Amino acid sequence: MLRTCTLYRLSLPLRLPMRTAHGDIRDKQAILVQLKDDEGIEGWAECVALAEPTYTEECADSAWTVLVHHLLPRMARWLRAVGEDVDPRNACEAFRDVRGNRMSVAALEMAIWDWQAARKGQPLIELLGGGRDRVDVGVTLGMSESLDALIQSVETAVEQGFRRVKLKIEPGHDLAPLQAIRHRYPDLAIAADANGSYRAEHAHILQQLDVYNLEFIEQPLAEDDWFDLAELQATLRTPICLDESIRSVSELRLAARLGAARTLNVKPGRLGGFAATLQILAAAHEAGIATWVGGMYETGVGRLHGLMAASLPSMNHETDLGPSSRYFERDLLKEPIVFAEPGVIQVPRCCGVADWVDREAVRRFSTAIWSADLRTL
Ligand SMILES: [Mg+2]
Known part of the structure; x- marks a missing residue:
């Protein structure tokens, strides 16, 4: 008990x-x-x-x-x-x-x-239905002071082996930085995350991002702006990825029915836990919506659980969950999370994470x- x-x-x-x-x-x-x-x-x-x-x-x-x-x-x-x-x-x-x-x-x-x-x-991953041993990892970059500083950050991330660069964007900080990254790295997997900072009248800016061949544009509009999201997706070649908008299977079905997105950022810690995540993944698969696991700047404890979700076989894209050193000088684990090879994390097959925690x-x-x-x- x-x-x-x-x-x-x-x-x-x-x-x-x-x-x-x-x-x-x-x-x-x-x-x-x-x-x-x-x-x-x-x-x-x-x-x-x-x-x-x-x-x-x-x-x-x-x-x-x-x-x-x-x-x-x-x-x-x-x-x-x-x-x-x-x-x-x-x-x-x-x-x-x-x-x-x-x-x-x-x-x-x-x-x-x-x-x-x-x-x-x-192993917890077996309880969840079984997953891959390794996951590909991307990096999220915040907005930089200058384009030079941004390109320097991208260069460091690429040298470290990260498989995708996701750039935080907002109105006025979008076209120039994405163009600079695409120009410097023609083949790099690039994505953008707006955290809901655009409105319907910015559609013409978001449409211009199509030429940069992004993996997706994440949460371009406010979480409950369903009709505008659907209208925007209809005009974009780039998939819209929803994050904040999707809290339940019903909202996932709503997004699919409206055509408001083609990709979903899955975060077990935001969706209500592992059982809710498994249900949403099944619904996304049925609706033909691609899935991947994003990060919340978790400490090692949350990141180990996120990595297990990221290893589930139905995931389609790199995870945002990187090694400990990306976030903290000192994580809360006895051994930090590290790359097994550049851009790849080995998902531990541990029976719960208690043995990893540095009390x-x-x-x-x-x-x-x-x-x-x-x-x-
Ligand atoms: Mg996001």
Whole structure:
């Protein structure tokens, strides 16, 4: 029986600040979940909510409150009701009456999967249905001060072996940088991510990006701008990839029916967990929508889980989840995530990630620690 849940609120310095359409990110604000059962077997997962509610409505502060006051009491009640019969595929039932808050839900759901893998002594990736041993990795680049600085960053990424460069774009910072990269690297896989920063009247700019032969343009318009997304996709040769727009199977079907996208950025930590991810992947496959796994600047704990999702056989593109050194001087793992060969990460076939976690580092970077007994919560 699961006995305790501990939450760690962490602030982990990023190696380089990341400039996005929503501003600079300098420290990774993270929440880790640690479950422990009667026998001391653990399950870990990460809540991927960012410091500010700018990517979705969730943020690290709201996630902490929701986890402590609303989700963990529900999970404790569900665990008592199912007894020994814990099936992670049904864990979302514990949160059935909760609206939204999918990043917070995902952290608990994925920790249950992680614990189940450890308890069964079965690699987590096998529990998820089995995946590839290795995944190809791309890099995300923020907006640079100058085109020279941008080309320098691309050059470094290409030298390190990254298989795709995804550039953050926004109105006024799009055509020139993408043209500069394409001119310098005629054959490089390039993509762009706008984080919803354009509006329908910018369609003529986005149409001009077609000549750069991008793998996709990610979330060009606001997440709920369905009709404009569909009209834009109809005028573009480049696939639109949806990220923030897709939170459920219903929204995936809506996108497919409207023709609002041809690609989906899958993030288990945003979609409500592994079970929700597997359902959305099945729906995407049925609708002919390509899929790949994007990153949330996760610490190593969340990145290991993301890499497992990225290794699922139905994925069509490189993942954004890179080696630890790309993000942090010091990750929260005993051994950092590294390239097995340039641009390729070997996906660990571990029975949950507990053995990877450096508890000393977790405590050192924690700004708050909260623990509860799940038998009485
Ligand atoms: Mg994105």
